[in-house]
Amino acid sequence: MRILWLKTELLHPVDKGGKIRTYQMLKELKREHHITYLTLDDEQANSEARERSVEYCHELVCVPHHPREKFTTGFYVDLALNVVSTLPYAIRKYRSVEMRHMIGVHAAPGRTDVIVCDFLAPAVNMPSSSSCPSVLFQHNVEAMIWQRHFEVQANPLKRLYLREQWRKMRSFERAACGRFDSVVAVSEEDREMMVRDYAVDDVYAIPTGVDIEFFRPTNTAAAQDHSLVFTGSMDWLPNEDAIRYFTEQIMPLVRKELPGVKLTVVGRNPYPSLVSLSKSDSSIVVTGRVEDVRPYMEQAAAYVVPLRIGGGTRLKIYEAMAMEKPVISTSVGAEGLPVRDGVDLLLADTPEAFAKSVVAVLSDRSLAKRLGENAASEVRQRFGWAKVAEAFAAICDRTLEQALS
Numbered sequence: 291m292r293i294l295w296l297k298t299e300l301l302h303p304v305d306k307g308g309k310i311r312t313y314q315m316l317k318e319l320k321r322e323h324h325i326t327y328l329t330l331d332d333e334q335a336n337s338e339a340r341e342r343s344v345e346y347c348h349e350l351v352c353v354p355h356h357p358r359e360k361f362t363t364g365f366y367v368d369l370a371l372n373v374v375s376t377l378p379y380a381i382r383k384y385r386s387v388e389m390r391h392m393i394g395v396h397a398a399p400g401r402t403d404v405i406v407c408d409f410l411a412p413a414v415n416m417p418s419s420s421s422c423p424s425v426l427f428q429h430n431v432e433a434m435i436w437q438r439h440f441e442v443q444a445n446p447l448k449r450l451y452l453r454e455q456w457r458k459m460r461s462f463e464r465a466a467c468g469r470f471d472s473v474v475a476v477s478e479e480d481r482e483m484m485v486r487d488y489a490v491d492d493v494y495a496i497p498t499g500v501d502i503e504f505f506r507p508t509n510t511a512a513a514q515d516h517s518l519v520f521t522g523s524m525d526w527l528p529n530e531d532a533i534r535y536f537t538e539q540i541m542p543l544v545r546k547e548l549p550g551v552k553l554t555v556v557g558r559n560p561y562p563s564l565v566s567l568s569k570s571d572s573s574i575v576v577t578g579r580v581e582d583v584r585p586y587m588e589q590a591a592a593y594v595v596p597l598r599i600g601g602g603t604r605l606k607i608y609e610a611m612a613m614e615k616p617v618i619s620t621s622v623g624a625e626g627l628p629v630r631d632g633v634d635l636l637l638a639d640t641p642e643a644f645a646k647s648v649v650a651v652l653s654d655r656s657l658a659k660r661l662g663e664n665a666a667s668e669v670r671q672r673f674g675w676a677k678v679a680e681a682f683a684a685i686c687d688r689t690l691e692q693a694l695s
Contacts, residue, residue, distance in 0.1 A: 318679030477626025543645035611665035
């Protein structure tokens with residue numbers, strides 16, 4: 291197949307969940323299919339990001355695009371102006387006349403067999419007149435993320451704004467799902483939600499994968515007692531909320547039982563108050579972006595996923611499982627993954643229950659070892675990326691066949 295893959299960013303550095311899933315999928319798909327990768331480009335990435343695109347595509351097409359930088363005056367002006375827009379801010383900021391034009395050019399008859407829109411955001415630029423079969427690759431149910439932002443927000447004004455963003459996102463997402471020939475979800479739960487809430491029929495679920503060769507213990511460094519680790523992009527609001535929740539509500543409870551507990555937060559663009567906290571509290575270590583998360587995971591005694599907001603599936607859990615780490619997660623954090631509470635990981639949904647699970651794992655090495663070994667065995671047997679890409683390609687094939695019939 292000739293696949294036109296739509297995205298809003300270059301993939302290198304491959305440093306967050308959405309990029310990891312796309313990169314691993316495309317590497318596998320590129321072995322059998324021709325990939326044209328058409329993306330918005332804010333021109334902040336270095337030349338290596340373009341040079342290394344040969345790892346996942348045959349042809350790279352970049353469309354210059356410059357959304358407002360976060361936390362600038364212009365950014366806040368755009369947020370305020372979005373009150374009168376029918377589009378949610380997280381979608382409107384990616385609107386590009388040039389990208390819409392380039393999609394039309396590359397989707398012309400004879401050039402492309404299937405269009406894949408990767409994440410919901412590029413869908414805002416899909417031409418309405420395209421006759422090319424199309425697939426929407428939904429890494430999350432985006433409206434659900436915004437609903438959860440709204441539900442956990444305490445500030446009345448922010449709560450009101452987030453409720454409107456949720457409403458707009460739900461409307462846009464429902465319409466977008468209906469415009470594509472097929473929709474791909476990353477969990478059965480997400481698939482069922484889109485069928486139920488958006489009344490779309492051709493929705494398929496594919497499993498989440500993990501690079502089982504890359505994420506494997508080296509056994510060169512012993513885990514440090516009473517040490518925890520979290521990995522994830524800290525400029526993604528669900529991750530920010532997770533760490534605020536952990537440091538403010540869970541960590542103090544753990545400290546009562548284990549005063550020497552330490553949390554290392556690994557991920558790009560940590561929010562300012564977290565950096566300030568790490569300077570005043572030696573038990574909180576913030577690394578920022580790192581080239582390789584594995585050493586930080588290997589040095590930790592347990593891996594925590596205190597997410598209260600999110601959708602789709604969390605790659606970070608499979609990575610930690612492949613590293614033989616005992617994982618403590620909320621139900622939201624493990625949502626959509628076929629994992630077993632008490633066997634592959636521990637699930638806890640209140641600060642008290644989460645803290646109790648953390649203390650249990652850090653205090654009982656046999657429990658930690660059993661959870662880590664069970665988890666690693668599960669992901670290595672079932673969730674390599676080759677199988678995931680094969681399932682995705684079959685959906686694209688089916689979409690193309692239905693369009694031609």
